[in-house]
Amino acid sequence: MSKKIQKRDAEAxxxxxxxxxxxxxxxxxxASASMDELAGMCGLNKxxxxxxxxxxxxxxxxxxxxxxEEIQRTxxxxxxxxxxxxxxxxxxxxxYAKFACSHPYLPALLLRELSDSGAVVxxxxxxxxxxxxxxxxxxxxxxxKKGCFHDAIPMILYFMVLGTLNLMVTxxxxxxxxxQLEDIEVNTCAQCDIDEIAAYIIKKIKLMLRGE
Numbered sequence: 001m002s003k004k005i006q007k008r009d010a011e012a013x014x015x016x017x018x019x020x021x022x023x024x025x026x027x028x029x030x031a032s033a034s035m036d037e038l039a040g041m042c043g044l045n046k047x048x049x050x051x052x053x054x055x056x057x058x059x060x061x062x063x064x065x066x067x068x069e070e071i072q073r074t075x076x077x078x079x080x081x082x083x084x085x086x087x088x089x090x091x092x093x094x095x096y097a098k099f100a101c102s103h104p105y106l107p108a109l110l111l112r113e114l115s116d117s118g119a120v121v122x123x124x125x126x127x128x129x130x131x132x133x134x135x136x137x138x139x140x141x142x143x144x145k146k147g148c149f150h151d152a153i154p155m156i157l158y159f160m161v162l163g164t165l166n167l168m169v170t171x172x173x174x175x176x177x178x179x180q181l182e183d184i185e186v187n188t189c190a191q192c193d194i195d196e197i198a199a200y201i202i203k204k205i206k207l208m209l210r211g212e
Contacts (some may be wrong), residue, residue, distance in 0.1 A: 014052050016042050021063045026105030029112045030060055067106055071099050072132055079135075085143030089209075090202050092136055093161055097198035100169045107166035133158050140209075149209040157208075161201060168197050 020041040024033045035056055039046040053059040078095040082088045100107045136158050143149030172190070179190035189197070 010052070013042075013044065013048065017044070017049055017052060017059070018062055018066055021059055022067065022105045022109075025060060025063055026108040026112075030056075035059075064109065067103075067109055068129070068132065070103075071096065071106060072135065074099055075132075075135055079139075085139055085146060085148050086206065088139045089143065089205070092139060093165075093202050093205070094195075094198045096162065097165050097194045097201075100165050101194040104169055107169045110162075111166055111170060136161070143209065150211045152209055157205060161205065164201055165197070168192075169194070 017038070021033075021038055024038050024041065028034075033056075035046050035049060038059075039049050042049070049059070053062060075092055075095050078091045079088050082091050133154070137154040140149055140152040140154050140157065144152055168189070175188040175190045178188045
């Protein structure tokens with residue numbers, strides 16, 4: 001077997017492991033995820049999993065890095081198409097919303113990790129989250145400089161946006177069940193799609209930033 005084929009097979013195996021690990025960690029969290037179960041999902045033996053990632057923590061770090069870097073790349077590419085801070089802010093929110101909806105493991109992983117204060121991979125989590133926050137904060141700074149936004153407190157707005165979107169994605173099954181209960185007359189937004197949710201958040205955030 002040539003070195004090129006070996007390298008390609010190794011990369012394919014690592015990608016397969018990471019893809020299944022993303023699903024497993026998002027469903028069960030770090031502590032409850034079994035490497036035996038992961039190996040079975042991949043159709044590999046456990047020794048092969050540890051050959052590529054050495055240990056469970058190393059694999060988890062690879063998963064979190066892949067997830068966070070992908071959303072950052074997606075948002076950066078999206079914002080290249082916008083010219084004003086308002087368009088960039090809307091692009092950030094809509095892009096994150098669509099990504100979280102199509103990759104439901106993202107909000108699940110983030111909420112699990114943040115609820116535990118980044119106990120497993122604190123440096124990686126905080127570094128990556130800081131980079132994503134920096135993208136958001138820079139948009140607000142440009143908006144204030146141009147007079148589009150006023151009295152912006154980036155950290156509060158950042159958690160308002162990401163917190164709402166993450167919870168709306170992860171709680172959808174629960175909200176659908178709640179909507180079926182006849183004794184509950186509260187609107188759980190069970191039928192709202194991610195575009196509607198993003199549009200509502202954008203509307204409210206822009207009103208806040210305009211001081212209305």
